[in-house]
Amino acid sequence: MKKIVFSILILLVSVSLVGCTNGASGNQEKPKIGGNDEAAVISLVENFGGQLQKVSLLAPKDKVEESMQENYGELVSLDLLQEWVSDPQDAPGRMTSSPWPDRIENMTVEKMSEQAYEVKGDIIEITSTEKVKGGIAAKRPITLTVYKTGKRWKIDAVSLGSYQEANNVVYRNNKYGFSFTLPKSWKDYSIITGNWEGMAVGGPKAGEIVETGPMIFIRHPQWTSENLRQDIPIMVFTLRQWDALQQDEFHIGPAPIGPSELGRNTTYVFALPARYNYAFPSGYEEVEKILESNPLQTEESMGSTSNPKQTGSSQNDYSKEKLQDLLASKNEISKITWSPDDTQVVYVEEGNLDNGLNKAYLWKVGEANSRFVRDVSPTTYGFTWAPDNEHFLISEKLGEGAVSSIVGVETLTEEEYKIKSISIPVWSPDGLALASAYEQHNYGESWGSLEVYTLGEKKGEYIWKAKDVLYKVSYWDKEGNIGYTEIYEGKETKKTTKNIRPSIVGVHLGDTKDQVREVLGNGYEETPPSGEMGHFPEQVYRWTYDEGYQIFIGEESGKVLEIMATSPKAETNLGVRIGDTAAKVFKTYRSRYIEPESIHGGKLYGIFKVEGAAALYFKFDMPEGQSQFSADIDPDTKVQTMMLTYPEQMDDSF
Secondary structure (H helix, E strand, O other), X not given: OOOOOOOOXXXXXXXXXXXXXXXXXXXXXXXXXXXXXXXXHHHHHHHHHHHHHHOEOOOOXXXXXXHHHHHHOOOEOHHHHHHHHHOHHHOOOEOOOOOEEEEEEEEEEEEEEOOEEEEEEEEEXXXXXXXXXXXXXXXXXXXXXXXXXXXXXXXXXXXXXXXXXXXXXXXXXXXXXXXXXXXXXXXXXXXXXXXXXXEEOOOOOOOOEEEEEEEEEEXXXXXXXXXXXXXXXXXXXXXXXXXXXXXXXXXXXXXXXXXXXXXEOOOEEEEEOOOOOOOOOEOHHHHHXXXXXXXXXXXXXXXXXXXXXXXXXXXXXXXXXXXXXXXHOOOOEEEEEEOOOOOEEEEEEEEEOOOOEEEEEEEEOOOOOOEEEEEEOOOEEEEEEOOOOOEEEEEEEEOOEEEEEEEEOOOOXXXXXXXXXXXXXXXXXXXXXXXXXXXXXXXXXXXXXXXXXXXXXXXXXXXXXXXXXXXXXXXXXXXXXEEEXXXXXXXXXXXXXXXXXXXXXXXXXXXXXXXXXXXXXXXXXXEOOOOOOOOOOOOEEEXXXXXXXXXXXXXXXXXXXXXXXXXXXXXXXXXXXXXXXXXXXXXXXXXXXXXXXXXXXXXXXXXXXXXXXXXXXXXXXXXXXXXXXXXXXXXXXXXXXXXXXXXXXXXXXX
C-alpha cells in the first residue's frame, strides 16, 4: 500500500459561536439587584436597550412614529413618546446603518423614591465585525428616569451623553448630519456656536455682508481664559452658498484663500477656515494631527431632512413610493433592487458610450439624492442584498458564470476578495458570509467546488471540491443548511450541507499554532522541517504529543496541514473515537459522506470525503495480510488510527 500522508485545514468553532448579537456582550458585568422593584427596573431598561436598533430615526416621519409606537410604546411614558415623535433627533435609536445600537450595559441603579429610580449606563453600538468577533464599535452614556405608574414601571425621561469609540470620542451633530472623531483626551470637550459672515466681492453691495452661516467650535476640555488652546472650527455652508463661494461671489475674512472642504452631505458642505491657527495657540499641532486623520464623516439623511427651510427634499417627499415612481419613469434605469427592509435601493443607469460602461447608484429613503457606487459592465446580472441590509453584491458576467463584488452600504467600499462562481452567490441568514459554486479546468480536468466566503477574510474556504462534479447553490436557511445541487455524470441530486469544519480532538485543518496549543497544550516535541516536502505543499513542522497525536504545520503558512491520532481520548466532531468499531464508523459517516473512488482504482473504504475539501481516514486494526480497502470489513474491527488531511496529500485525488 502506498504511504498515506495527511493534511488539514481548521476553523475554530468557538469563533463562529460569537456570531449572535448577544454574544458580543457575554462578558458584561450585571448590575447588583437589590429587590423586586430594582430587578423590574433593570429588566425594563435591558428590554429598552434591545429595541433601540429597531427604530430607524432616519426613516420618514410617519414610519418613525409607527416604529416608536411598536417598539417603545410599552416601555416609555406617553409624554416622552410624544416628545420623541415630535423631535426624533433627541431620541435614542438607530442613526446609521452601521454601527447600530445593540444593548444597554454597565448599569448603575439609584433609588430616588418609592416610585422612581435613576439608571445610568452605556448604549453599546456594534458593526458586523463586532457581531462576529465581539467587542464594541462605540458607546454612548445614557441616563434614564424610571417611574412607577400603577403596577408598571415606565421610562419617563432620558438624557444622552457624547459618543465614545474604542480609543476615541465622537461628536455627532444630528442637526447638520455629521460626526467628528476626537482622541480620548478630548472626552469632556465643549461646543461653542457662532456664525461666519461672507462679504460681496463686487457690484453695488461690495464689502457688505451678503451671506451668513453656522460656525461650530469644538473646544478642548483644558481650555481656559488664562490658558487658551486651539479650537477645532467647522464652518457649515449650504450647497448653494459653497458654489457661490467657489465662483468668488463673496469672500470670508481677509485671507487670500478660502476655506478648505472637510466633507459634505446632500444638503451641507463642512469646511475649515483659512488660517484658523494663525496665532499658533497651545495645542495647534494636535489639532493639525487630528485633521490629518479624516475625522469628519457625513451622515447623509440627517443633513438632508433637518433643514426646515429646504423644499422638495424632505423625508416624506422621498418615500419608497416616490423613489419607485421616479426610477420607474426613466427608461435608462434598470436592475432596480430594494433592500430587505425597503429603506434603500440599488440600480443601474445607462452610462457613457465612450467607455461602454453603465453606472450603479444607491438611493436611501428620505434622501434627496442618490449616491454613485461605481461603473459596471453592461452585462451586469444585477444586485443581491444581504439580509441585514448592510452589504450588497454586484454580480457581473464572467465567461459562462459571474464575478461578484461585495459593497458596504455605509462607505460604498468593496471587499478585496471577488467571488467567481457558476451562478449568483447566496447570502447567509446573518449577512456575514456567502456560499457559491465554481468550476475550474486544470490540465484538461474539470474540478467543481462549493465554497463559503466570510466577510473580511482574504479568501473563501472550500466545503466540497471534486473532480468531474458540478455544484449549484440554491439557498442558505436559518438553521444553517446550505441547499445545493450536485451534478455528476449528468445526474442532478439535491443535497444540503452546513458550513462546518471537521476536527479530531477539537483541532481543525487550517488552525494556527496558538489554536493547537489552546487545545492540546505545550507538551509536544517539535521536529523542524527536514528540507523535503513529501506530499505536502510546503515544508512542515511535526509536533508529537506523548498522548498519541501528531500535528503537521506548514512552515510558511503556519497552518495545520494534517492531524494524526492514536490516543484513546481522540474523538472526531461526530463523536467517533479510537477503539470504536467499524460498525459505528460506517453508521455515523456513511449516512452523511461518501467513500470515494481512488484515481488508482477501487473504492477507498474507511476514507470519507468531508467538508473543507478534506479527507477523514479511519485506519482499522485489520488481520495480518488483509487489506482495509475491501468491502468485507468485519463490523467489529476497531479503529486504530484517525487522520484528517487533503486528498492530494494522500497521493490521491477525489
